[in-house]
Amino acid sequence: MRQLSQGKSLTEQLTDIVAEHGATSGAAELYSGSCDPVSYVIPTAGDDRKAVGFSETRTTPGASYIYGAATIGHRFGEPFVHSHSMWANAEGETLGGHLWSDTIVGAEGVHAVVHIFDGVDLISADDTETDMPVFTPHASERRVFDVTVETQLRNTVVARVLPGEDITEAIIKTSKASGFDSVSVRAGIGSLVGGEFVNRATRETFRVDGPGTEVIALIGHVSDLSAAEPEVRLSCTMVDRHGVVHAGELIAGANPVAVTFELVLQEMNQESK
Structure with missing residues (x-):
């Protein structure tokens, strides 16, 4: 800190x-x-x-x-x-x-x-699909940490989620491709096409108008990725085109990315779940 x-x-x-x-x-x-x-x-x-x-x-x-x-x-x-x-x-x-x-x-x-980030360069460039600046991770030979000395390192994946991909499905797909069974979502920001949530207190669903919303923070975890239906808990805070801030639990399959999403996933061990 x-x-x-x-x-x-x-x-x-x-x-x-x-x-x-x-x-x-x-x-x-x-x-x-x-x-x-x-x-x-x-x-x-x-x-x-x-x-x-x-x-x-x-x-x-x-x-x-x-x-x-x-x-x-x-x-x-x-x-x-x-x-x-x-x-x-x-x-x-x-x-x-x-x-x-x-x-x-x-x-x-x-x-x-x-x-x-160790071994990763994040480069921002104008995206040809959306005509907006976006970060894309590139593998780098530059090493920052000595893994024989550092004891607090965790397996981390940095990914860009493309327009139109559902953010929950992208997290699950990226985690599985990385060989993770449980992940923590850290410091992820980007934009969604509106937004669809569940209010945790009332269990009511609500929708935020698009065409784009800015995600302030996406936090949570996905576990038991080897199961047919992984456990997913993702809380999202965003601001809409009217300047109103919204928060709730994302509904899987209902939140496609608008321009881009910069995703940071860290592998969780059983003790940290």
Whole structure:
């Protein structure tokens, strides 16, 4: 856990942490603190070229940061961060969106758990299908950790989920292909075509309007992948094109990816399930 410093760009501090370890890529889970200001956009309908678009830039001064996630890599040879977050304004209204690099950490800092990727370069480029910038993982010979010394390493898979793929099915397929029986979903962000949830308290289902929503955080686990019906528990928080934040348990088979999804899966052992 690292505490990001007041008065500095949130995203630039994340790239600095990755660089400290001699790596090029990583992912971060972000929790609590403050930002002043938050600079951000929310999703909008696309056009003839783009699947979805962005609103005009919005600003929230004196924001209480709640949580979010970030993918850290490079674009055109320079450090680049894709981050979605959730916060509250001075009136207590919950807001969310896609952060710009001029979001500045406030007096309370922001807490970050940064996952450093070994042997992976994440490169952002414009996708020909959606005409949007997306991260794609590339295998690298660069080694960051000495596995004979590091004792906290876990088998981790970094994957890009393509437009139109259901996010739950993609997690199951990727986990099985990696030989995992149980996985934890960590720091995954991207966009979905709307969203369909179950309210855990009432068990009622509800749908979020598309054509695109920005996923602030996707967390949970999938276990017993060798069974005919694996156990799936995935909680998702997202912001829609109206700027409204929603949360619930994803319904399998009902949540296709809009532009991309940057997926980070960690293998779970039996004791950690």
